[in-house]
Amino acid sequence: MNPVLKNSLLFAAVGAMILYTGFSQSWNTALVVLNMGLISAIMALGVNLQWGFAGLFNVGIMGFVALGGLAAVLMGVSPTPGAWSAGGWNILAAFVFAIGVIIAVVMLRKRMVPGWPRAAAVFFLIVAGFFGYRALFDSGVVAVEAINPALTGNLGGLGIDRGLWVALAWPVGGLFAAGAAWVIGKTALGLRSDYLAIATLGIAEIIIAVLKNEDWLARGVKNVVGLPRPTPYEIDLQNDPVFVERAAGFGLDAVTASTLYVKLLYAGLFTVVLVLLLVLAQRALNSPWGRMMRAIRDNEVAAEAMGKDVTARHLQIFVLGSAICGVAGAMMTTLDGQLTPGTYQPLRFTFLVWVMVIVGGSGNNFGAVLGGFLIWFLWVQVEPMGLWLMQVITSGMAEGSALKAHLIESAAHMRLFTMGLVLLLVLRFSPRGLIPEK
Amino acid sequence: MDFLNAIIALLNFVVVPAVAYGSQLALGALGVTLIYGILRFSNFAHGDTMAFGAMITVLFTWLFQSWGISLGPLPTALLALPIGILGCMALLLATDRVVYRFYREQKAKPVILVIVSLGVTFILNGLVRFIIGPDDQRFADGERFIVSARTFKELTGLREGLAIKTTQGITVITAVVVVALLFWFLNRTRTGKSMRAYSDNEDLALLSGINPERVVMITWLIVAGLATIAGVLYGLDKSFKPFTYFQLLLPIFASAIVGGLGNPIGAIAGGFVIAFSEVTVTYAWKKVLTYLMPEGLEPDGLVQLLSTDYKLAVSFLILLIVLLFKPTGLFKGKAV
Numbered sequence: 001m002n003p004v005l006k007n008s009l010l011f012a013a014v015g016a017m018i019l020y021t022g023f024s025q026s027w028n029t030a031l032v033v034l035n036m037g038l039i040s041a042i043m044a045l046g047v048n049l050q051w052g053f054a055g056l057f058n059v060g061i062m063g064f065v066a067l068g069g070l071a072a073v074l075m076g077v078s079p080t081p082g083a084w085s086a087g088g089w090n091i092l093a094a095f096v097f098a099i100g101v102i103i104a105v106v107m108l109r110k111r112m113v114p115g116w117p118r119a120a121a122v123f124f125l126i127v128a129g130f131f132g133y134r135a136l137f138d139s140g141v142v143a144v145e146a147i148n149p150a151l152t153g154n155l156g157g158l159g160i161d162r163g164l165w166v167a168l169a170w171p172v173g174g175l176f177a178a179g180a181a182w183v184i185g186k187t188a189l190g191l192r193s194d195y196l197a198i199a200t201l202g203i204a205e206i207i208i209a210v211l212k213n214e215d216w217l218a219r220g221v222k223n224v225v226g227l228p229r230p231t232p233y234e235i236d237l238q239n240d241p242v243f244v245e246r247a248a249g250f251g252l253d254a255v256t257a258s259t260l261y262v263k264l265l266y267a268g269l270f271t272v273v274l275v276l277l278l279v280l281a282q283r284a285l286n287s288p289w290g291r292m293m294r295a296i297r298d299n300e301v302a303a304e305a306m307g308k309d310v311t312a313r314h315l316q317i318f319v320l321g322s323a324i325c326g327v328a329g330a331m332m333t334t335l336d337g338q339l340t341p342g343t344y345q346p347l348r349f350t351f352l353v354w355v356m357v358i359v360g361g362s363g364n365n366f367g368a369v370l371g372g373f374l375i376w377f378l379w380v381q382v383e384p385m386g387l388w389l390m391q392v393i394t395s396g397m398a399e400g401s402a403l404k405a406h407l408i409e410s411a412a413h414m415r416l417f418t419m420g421l422v423l424l425l426v427l428r429f430s431p432r433g434l435i436p437e438k
Numbered sequence: 439m440d441f442l443n444a445i446i447a448l449l450n451f452v453v454v455p456a457v458a459y460g461s462q463l464a465l466g467a468l469g470v471t472l473i474y475g476i477l478r479f480s481n482f483a484h485g486d487t488m489a490f491g492a493m494i495t496v497l498f499t500w501l502f503q504s505w506g507i508s509l510g511p512l513p514t515a516l517l518a519l520p521i522g523i524l525g526c527m528a529l530l531l532a533t534d535r536v537v538y539r540f541y542r543e544q545k546a547k548p549v550i551l552v553i554v555s556l557g558v559t560f561i562l563n564g565l566v567r568f569i570i571g572p573d574d575q576r577f578a579d580g581e582r583f584i585v586s587a588r589t590f591k592e593l594t595g596l597r598e599g600l601a602i603k604t605t606q607g608i609t610v611i612t613a614v615v616v617v618a619l620l621f622w623f624l625n626r627t628r629t630g631k632s633m634r635a636y637s638d639n640e641d642l643a644l645l646s647g648i649n650p651e652r653v654v655m656i657t658w659l660i661v662a663g664l665a666t667i668a669g670v671l672y673g674l675d676k677s678f679k680p681f682t683y684f685q686l687l688l689p690i691f692a693s694a695i696v697g698g699l700g701n702p703i704g705a706i707a708g709g710f711v712i713a714f715s716e717v718t719v720t721y722a723w724k725k726v727l728t729y730l731m732p733e734g735l736e737p738d739g740l741v742q743l744l745s746t747d748y749k750l751a752v753s754f755l756i757l758l759i760v761l762l763f764k765p766t767g768l769f770k771g772k773a774v
Binding site for chain 2: 055057130187188190191193194195197198199201202203205206209210212213346347351354355358409410413414415416417418419420421423424427428431
């Protein structure tokens with residue numbers, strides 16, 4: 001069978017599974033799966049860029065996704081009245097101060113001769129700088145968080161909430177993630193494989209910790225809800241006589257029609273983003289730059305001998321891949337309408353994306369996209385399947401037995417188990433994934 | 439007097455908890471470092487291995503409790519611990535046979551093994567949640583304190599109390615015994631020496647007739663013991679919750695890397711470095727400083743460098759700082 005036909009069949013199979021969900025469960029569920037599938041496919045593209053193209057082992061995806069989400073909040077919510085004058089400038093000044101201290105430390109290290117006077121000076125500068133920073137920062141934070149803490153207590157954002165302009169938050173999410181990735185890459189990319197993995201894992205946790213605890217930024221675990229969206233609201237559609245009439249023409253009631261319509265609009269927007277990124281990634285893969293990346297991946301020493309700047313190329317692709325994950329994160333937060341830092345877990349947002357890339361086929365963009373859809377579908381559908389399985393297994397057991405109750409209750413945890421199993425099976429029997437690299 | 443009070447406050451809130459936590463981290467990091475030394479990959483499933491061993495121990499502790507068996511002042515879990523270790527050994531040998539051995543024979547790249555261990559992480563995580571559920575489980579019993587704050591105050595007449603929990607005492611004693619045994623094994627026995635030889639130079643070890651499969655098997659058995667003990671001690675000290683064990687992976691790896699991956703002494707040192715920095719940076723120093731400073735100069739704020747929510751962040755800052763200045767850790771670690 002030629003590869004194009006095989007790949008088309010694989011995509012058709014995943015499409016059929018989603019359609020089947022529509023027929024057997026509900027079209028609403030099918031569209032929910034499709035939308036998150038599109039976002040997952042974009043995340044997988046980003047990871048594929050880093051791992052498949054360049055062989056970078058980044059397990060901090062969760063952090064970049066969350067930063068994208070932060071961008072969606074900061075672009076979307078309207079500014080809190082009085083927050084900037086109360087303490088916003090203090091916080092900003094604290095950051096400027098901190099950067100100044102860091103620059104001063106770097107300068108000091110460069111200018112002074114190594115020895116204990118330099119160490120003492122650096123130490124003193126860092127300690128003094130830290131307390132100065134905290135003094136500026138804390139007063140600002142207290143003032144901002146004191147403003148109507150039940151509703152706001154944060155700085156607020158730009159308040160871009162008109163129609164398609166909301167989608168502007170997505171590239172900004174990419175920028176946020178890219179900025180963070182640049183800083184992280186500068187410090188951590190010199191580390192070797194395993195060390196880099198742990199460092200990225202930790203940095204992702206730190207980003208989540210910041211989002212959870214810095215209430216002045218995006219309200220922390222109190223969550224910002226009701227973010228603006230690029231699509232119309234269901235309730236407006238239901239009150240629109242033209243829409244209701246047209247829905248009736250399809251034989252649908254207004255409520256169902258409006259939810260489906262909004263989700264379809266999202267699906268359309270997400271598809272545009274996915275196709276755009278996919279085209280770019282394909283062009284990159286087949287360009288001289290892509291060949292260079294794969295050469296670096298396959299043999300760093302040889303590539304370096306050919307005059308390629310391995311560290312700079314790694315940094316470049318680390319930033320690009322993370323930016324794509326940031327875009328996906330911003331899209332997800334817009335889709336959810338809220339940022340809930342408490343729900344970001346490495347198993348779901350880092351390792352699951354890795355499963356997508358490995359299962360789909362690392363090094364192949366179409367593979368990553370396929371993996372994104374397939375694994376997301378499984379992630380959602382394994383739970384009902386597990387429940388069904390448990391009901392079949394326990395059907396012979398006595399009603400009300402403790403074991404039966406336990407098995408049925410625990411069926412929800414089957415999904416982690418299944419993901420691990422899928423990953424191990426693919427790694428063992430088809431290590432290059434469903435759509436292997438050419 | 440104030441000086442004594444300050445010391446006691448420091449001991450009570452910083453030193454005692456950090457020593458106990460550091461011992462737990464050290465035991466976990468020893469497991470990670472042994473796998474890295476012998477099998478040459480970072481085992482991401484280590485946190486969940488700890489959870490699995492601890493889970494079996496918890497289940498048997500409950501069984502013993504329901505039979506009315508107890509160890510008096512000591513927690514019953516100590517009685518169930520050997521069974522937990524055996525269960526964990528069986529699990530690790532089974533995963534090695536079913537999963538890892540294939541890649542070892544293929545001579546797969548270490549990073550592939552890391553991804554494989556991610557798959558194992560998922561499976562173990564699902565398994566543990568499936569069997570015991572995702573919630574907090576308490577299984578500690580017996581005497582709660584060796585020295586309680588009140589008795590200490592009555593004994594010494596100081597204003598500050600010093601409390602040492604039984605679990606903290608057990609943690610430290612067990613850790614010392616286990617580490618002593620481990621080092622005796624690695625340095626004095628034939629098998630231990632062959633393990634170190636294999637870790638230092640695989641080819642040379644093979645040439646001198648060391649059976650690699652045997653070395654690998656013994657490594658997994660030791661790791662099972664270390665992971666279960668670390669998991670149970672942590673569970674006794676805090677509480678058993680599957681998700682926290684997954685999160686423990688981060689400070690454990692930080693400890694192993696700060697000390698130098700593959701170096702057992704480094705793992706222990708790293709565990710304490712991480713534990714002490716986590717506790718000191720997130721501790722509110724107001725109390726201690728109030729005793730030490732002359733009157734009128736007491737600090738107004740909490741004098742807390744970072745809020746306790748940033749505990750995880752601290753271990754990684756330490757990790758990054760150490761790696762930037764000493765790329766293979768404090769004690770020379772290795773890199774594959």
